[in-house]
Amino acid sequence: MINTISPIDGTIYYTAEEHGPKDIERALHLAESAFPLWSNLSIAERAKYITAFVDAIVQDKNDIALEITWQMGRPLGQSPGEIKGFGDRAHYMIGVAEEALGDYKVVDAENPDKRWVERVPIGVVSVLSPWNYPFLTSVNAIVPALMAGNVVILKHSFQTPLVAERYAKAAAKAGLPKGVFQILHLNHKNTGQLIADSRIDGVYFTGSVQGGVAVQNSLQNKFIPCGLELGGKDPAYVMADANLENSVENLVDGAFFNSGQSCCGIERIYVHETLYDKFVDGFVALTKQYKLGNPLDAGTNLGPMVKTDAANYVRKQIEQALGKGAKSLVPESLFSSSKKDTPYLSPHVLVNVDHTMDVMTEESFGPVVGIMKVKSDEEALRLMNDSQYGLTASLWANDMDKAIDLGRKIETGTVFMNRCDYLDPALAWTGVKNSGKGVTLSKIGYDHVTRVKSFNFRKGK
Numbered sequence: 001m002i003n004t005i006s007p008i009d010g011t012i013y014y015t016a017e018e019h020g021p022k023d024i025e026r027a028l029h030l031a032e033s034a035f036p037l038w039s040n041l042s043i044a045e046r047a048k049y050i051t052a053f054v055d056a057i058v059q060d061k062n063d064i065a066l067e068i069t070w071q072m073g074r075p076l077g078q079s080p081g082e083i084k085g086f087g088d089r090a091h092y093m094i095g096v097a098e099e100a101l102g103d104y105k106v107v108d109a110e111n112p113d114k115r116w117v118e119r120v121p122i123g124v125v126s127v128l129s130p131w132n133y134p135f136l137t138s139v140n141a142i143v144p145a146l147m148a149g150n151v152v153i154l155k156h157s158f159q160t161p162l163v164a165e166r167y168a169k170a171a172a173k174a175g176l177p178k179g180v181f182q183i184l185h186l187n188h189k190n191t192g193q194l195i196a197d198s199r200i201d202g203v204y205f206t207g208s209v210q211g212g213v214a215v216q217n218s219l220q221n222k223f224i225p226c227g228l229e230l231g232g233k234d235p236a237y238v239m240a241d242a243n244l245e246n247s248v249e250n251l252v253d254g255a256f257f258n259s260g261q262s263c264c265g266i267e268r269i270y271v272h273e274t275l276y277d278k279f280v281d282g283f284v285a286l287t288k289q290y291k292l293g294n295p296l297d298a299g300t301n302l303g304p305m306v307k308t309d310a311a312n313y314v315r316k317q318i319e320q321a322l323g324k325g326a327k328s329l330v331p332e333s334l335f336s337s338s339k340k341d342t343p344y345l346s347p348h349v350l351v352n353v354d355h356t357m358d359v360m361t362e363e364s365f366g367p368v369v370g371i372m373k374v375k376s377d378e379e380a381l382r383l384m385n386d387s388q389y390g391l392t393a394s395l396w397a398n399d400m401d402k403a404i405d406l407g408r409k410i411e412t413g414t415v416f417m418n419r420c421d422y423l424d425p426a427l428a429w430t431g432v433k434n435s436g437k438g439v440t441l442s443k444i445g446y447d448h449v450t451r452v453k454s455f456n457f458r459k460g461k
Contacts, residue, residue, distance in 0.1 A: 001015050001016065001017060001018060002015065002017075002018045002161065002185055004016070004071055004158065004159060004160070004162075006071065006073075007072065007073040007305065007306055007307060007343040008069075008073060008294060008295060008303075008304065013071060014070075014071070014161060017185065018185050018186070018187065019190065020190060021190065021193065024184065024186075024190060024193060024194050024197070027153050027182045027184055028153075028199045028200075030179035031151045031153060031179050031180075031199070032124060032179075034151050034177055034178060034179030034180045035121075035124060035150075035179075037177055038146075038149060038150075038177060038180050039121045043097050043101060043147065044098070046146065046147055046149065047094050047097065047147065049146075049174055049180075050090075050094055050143060050146055050147055050174075051091070052173070052174035053146075053171055053173075053174040053176060053181075054091065054170075055087075056169070056173040056174055057083065057086065058086070060166070061083035061084070062080065064079075064083055064135075064166055065079035065080040065083060066079070067166075068082065068160070068163075069295050069296065069303070071131065071134075071159060071162060071163075072132065072134070072159055073295055073303040073304040073305065073343065074258055074259075074295060074303055075295040075300045075301055075303045076296050076298075076300075077298065078257070082133060082134075082136055083135060085135075085136055085423075086135040086136055088425065089136070089139050089140065089143070089423070089425040090143045092425035093143045093144050093441070093445070094143065094147060096443050096446075097147040097148070097446065099443065100444075100445075100446040101119050101147075101148060101446055101450065102119075103116045113456065113458045113459075114455070114456075114457040115455065115456050115457070116454075117453065117455070118452070118453045118454075119148070119446065119450040119451070119453075120149070120451055120453050121148050121150045121450060122148075122201040122202040122225060122449060122450060123150060123151075123199075123201030123202070124150070124151050124200055124201050124202075125145050125150045125151070125200070125201060125203065125204065125449070126152075126153050126155065126194060126195050126202070126203050126204070127141045127145070127152055127153070127204045128155050128195075128203065128204070128206070128207070129141075129154065129155070129156050129157065129163075129206055130157050131156075131157040131306060132258065132261045132263070132365075133258070133262070134156065134163040135163060136423070137206045138154065138206075140206075140229075140423075140440035141204035141206075141227065141440055142154065142167070142181075144440070145202075145204070146180070146181065147446075148446055148449045148450050151180050152181050152182070153183070154182070154183045155184050155185075155186050155194065156183070156185075158187075159307075164183040164185065165183070167183060168181070168183045188214070191218075192214070195215065195218050195219060196218045196219065196222070198222070200222075201224055201225075202227075202449065203219065203224065203226045204226075204438070205226070205227065205228050205229070206230075207229075207230065208230060208231060208363075209231070209434050211230075212230045215228065216228070225438070225451075226437075227437070227438030227439070227440065227448055228437050229263065229391075229429070229431060229435070229436045229438070230263075230431065230434060230435050231263040231365070231389070231391065231435065232267070232363065232387075232391030232392065232435045233268060233361065233362070233363050233364075233387050233388075234264055234265065234268075234389070234391055234392045234393060234394070235266075235267070235269070235270060235384040235387070235393050236251055236254070236266050236268070236393070236394045236395075236396065236420060237269075237270045237272075237374075237377075237380040237384060237395050238251075238269065238271040238272060238275055238396045239272055239380075239396060239397035239402075240272040240274050240275065241399055242272075242397050242398065243398065244275060244282065246396070246418065247279065247396040248283050250396075250418070251269060251283065251394075251396070252286045252287055253421070254394070254420040256287070256347050257421065259303060259304070259345070259366060260347075260364065260368065261365050261366065262365075262421055263391060264391055264392045264414075264420070264422075266369060266394070266421065267363065267369060267370075268370050268371075269283075269369060269371045269372070270371075270372050270374045270380045270383055270384065271371060271374065272373075272374060272380075273373050273374065273375055276371075280329070280351060283349060283371065284329045284330055284349055287349055288330055290302045290335075292337045292338055292345075292347075293337045293344075294337075302346075302347065304344045304345075305343045305344075305366055305367075307343055308341060308342055308343050310343070310365065310366065311342065311343045311366065313364075313366070314345060314366030315345065317358045317359040317362070317364055318359065318368055320359070321353055321357040321358070321359045321360075321370070324354075324356060326350045326352050326353045326357060326370070327352045329350070329351060330346070330347060330348060332348075345366060346367070347367040347368070348367065348369070349368075349369060349371065350368065350369070350371070351370070351371050351372075353370035353372055355383065357370070360372075361386075361387065361388075377402075381406060384410055384412075385410065387433070388434045389434050389435045390412040390432035390433040390434075391413055391414070391431040391436075392412055392413065392421075393407075393410045393412045393414075393415055393416070394415070394416040394420035395415065396418055397418070403417045411432055412431075413429070413430040414427065414429070414430075425441050425442065426441075426442055427441065427442050428440075428442045428444045429442070429445070
């Protein structure tokens, strides 16, 4: 059995049956049996099933929001937004499937032979999803994989097992054929056994760099697609012509929403020296207005981190930075719920920071951000690229042409201007360096849940 400990009060919120080798074998057998039927359906037929599957989850958004809050600690007023975003992404990917999966035809008037390329499903795929945005991370792979004709086995985090259960109930309600979508509650060892099995044809993982390495190692004897979305240390640069008020408001939210537990959250900020003092003053003033506490309370907009260990990791980063000369501008004493050795951690704004400090180079995944003054765009670019990660970066400016030019030089998967911490389903979601490999979302996302098959036909003479 697995116990989900709620970060709200440290109690056991949910207990689920842990699956083992026999369950894996059963799931793989069902998946293999279901694949021929599912893959032979038309895209339009699959769309009807998957639309009903998605709608079954969205219809229960209020109950699901409460479950999310209890499992991982996000304020209850914010959790329904995840289900809305889930529905938006899913419906977009369903809507573009016909075009994205269409044949590529070679047109050559001088050559009468019929030549074309089809996109065909991979087969049985495994989706391994984390707890921080439990629906938004998983939907990126699940819906396009199913729409492309694959069958899916979902392994969700032990912290959010009810998310997997919700998916399973929705699949049954939508009438998906048996074996097309299944869930397994697996430990690390058994997850490795599942994805290493010869019947698994693709793996899509969202999580830590360490977890991504473990997934790759489990696949070292197989040549199959493997998508890895591994987080980041995402920078923001407030340029000299930025709108100060807009930059402050959005970057505070980008740093502290979900207690900073976002792979594309803002973790480091560089500010042009002409705006630095005013930006820091505004950023600190807004941060002090946050309400840390029980996420079930209506006034709370900052909940606990997922675990005490995670909060203590961030505390160590802060302590190291302070020991090297950083200065904290938001007293922890302003937040009575913030207590050592608990998952409740107040938001921290650090200045006098540099890249010798872990808080500016190692993923924090918590409510802390460092702010540095820069003299030029060139200095900001050098610092933004001085990272092992490359998921997103945001530029805050009025001159779009200048931002485009700078954005092309940033080593990252996505560049934002005057926004951050957001996934547009029409755009490819990808990372470079230790932020991973592969693509989800957009029409391009379908490239990674299919393989290509070429046809070169000539009429007999």
